[in-house]
Amino acid sequence: MTKSRSHTLRIPDSSKAAAGAALDAVTELGDAVPDTGLDLYLEYxxxxxxxxxxxxxxxxxxxxxxxxxxxxxxxxxPGPHEPVPTPRGGFCDESLLRTPNLVHFGILRLLGLTPIAYPWENDGRLIRNVAPRTASARTLTSWGYAQPLDWHTDDSVLDHRPDAHPAKAIPHYLSFIGMRNDEQVPTELLPLDTLLETLPTRTAEALRRPDFTVTAPESYTTDDDGRPLSRSGVPMLWTLPDGNPALRYGPGRLTGLTDEAHEALANLEHHAAALPGTPVLIEEGGFHIFDNRRVMHRRVPFQPLPEGQARWLRRCYAYRPTAGLAPVD
Structure with a gap:
């Protein structure tokens, strides 16, 4: 369990001020935003x-x-030079967010990670604004807030295999920049290592068999034929190339194809529900990243502050490049 603990690094005020001034002064971006000039944001x-x-x-x-x-x-x-209101409709003017975008993508570059977007989610954009949207209040998405988001991993419907192309693969990492969080709403994390310590060996073995079907969440659009995205004959549990265990899971999104798989899924859900997880508070000026395959996350329901002041995180998926990737179909 120790290796899964959080490690927080705090930037000194003097370094924050110096970095903020330098980032505000970057002129090489032109009119580019992350979706049109990703390499510039990573480099500078x-x-x-x-x-x-x-x-x-x-x-x-x-x-x-x-x-x-x-x-x-x-x-x-450092954050934006001038305060930017929390977006109401899910998207915002990216030209107002050059400094937090340079911070976000600059850190990803320093960590050796590459940002990734999916064409069927979030309108194909790199950045997802995790912010309350009145029309989505009761949805089980990052724009909702009136319902709890239970333990899950993101994009479990995608390919788990290590040679899968990033555009078709379960995202390796979720990264966040905090714009504001005066409601003090935490993101709760549950390391897979912790969960596995509670599971019977028989359950873990059953979860490793390709005996499950997974469907996409509400935030996804349908496939080219208008059907919900799904994948059948996959395991829930597998081993990453670095030896760590990995999991795909979303409540109500997985179905066991055999009696043993059905029982193993129910057993996993029972044990996960009994574990408290670790709360992480992503506040203004915070950066947070976790391995989407090694950690489940959830969020409690909350009441947003008034318009323009509500909780606002900026999320970007990322992957660690490897050689020998399978081609995109």
């Missing part, structure tokens, strides 16, 4: 962070890059 964000973050912070990021823990948190990073 990483360059300015290397120049202005303390050596011990950079050393810790380099260590994480080579030996990643299940999650990592940074605090006290």
């Amino acid at each position: 964000g990483a360059k300015q962070l290397r120049n202005h973050l303390p050596a011990q912070i950079l050393d810790a990021l380099a260590q994480w890059r080579h030996t990643p823990t299940a999650w990592l948190t940074l605090a006290n990073l």
Whole structure:
């Protein structure tokens, strides 16, 4: 369990001010936003962070890059030059968010990760604004807030195999930048290592068999034929190339194809429900990243603050590049 504990790095105020000024002064972006100039945001964000973050912070990021823990948190990073209201409709003017975008993508570059977007989710954009949307209040999505989001991993319907192309694969990481969180709503994390310690061996063995069907969540559009995305004959549990166990799970999204698989799924849900998890508070100026295959997450329902002031996180999926990827079909 120890290896899954959170590690928080706090940026000193002086470094925050220096990095913020340097990032505000970046002129090489032109009119580009992350979706049109990703390489620029990765390059210049990483360059300015290397120049202005303390050596011990950079050393810790380099260590994480080579030996990643299940999650990592940074605090006290620079934000936009002027306050930006929380978006009401899910999307916002990215040109107002150059500094937090340079921070976000710069850190991902320093961690050796590559951002990824999926064409059927979030309109194919890299950044998802995790913010309350009145029309989506009771939906089980990152725009909802009136219903709990129970333990899950993101995009479980995608390919789990290590040679899957990133555009078709379960995202390796979820990364977040905190814009505001005055409601103090935590993201709760449950490491798979912790869950597996409670499961009978027979259950874990059954979860490793390709005896499950998984369907996509509400935030996905349908496939080219208008049908909900689904995948059948897959395991719920497998082993990553680095030896860590990995899981796909979403409440109501998986079905066991055999009696043993059905029982194993029910047993996993029973044990997960009894575990408290670890709350992580992503506040203004915070960066947080966790391994989507090694950690389940959830969020309690909450009442947002008034318009423009509500909780707002910025999420981007990322993957660790590897050789020998399968081609995209």
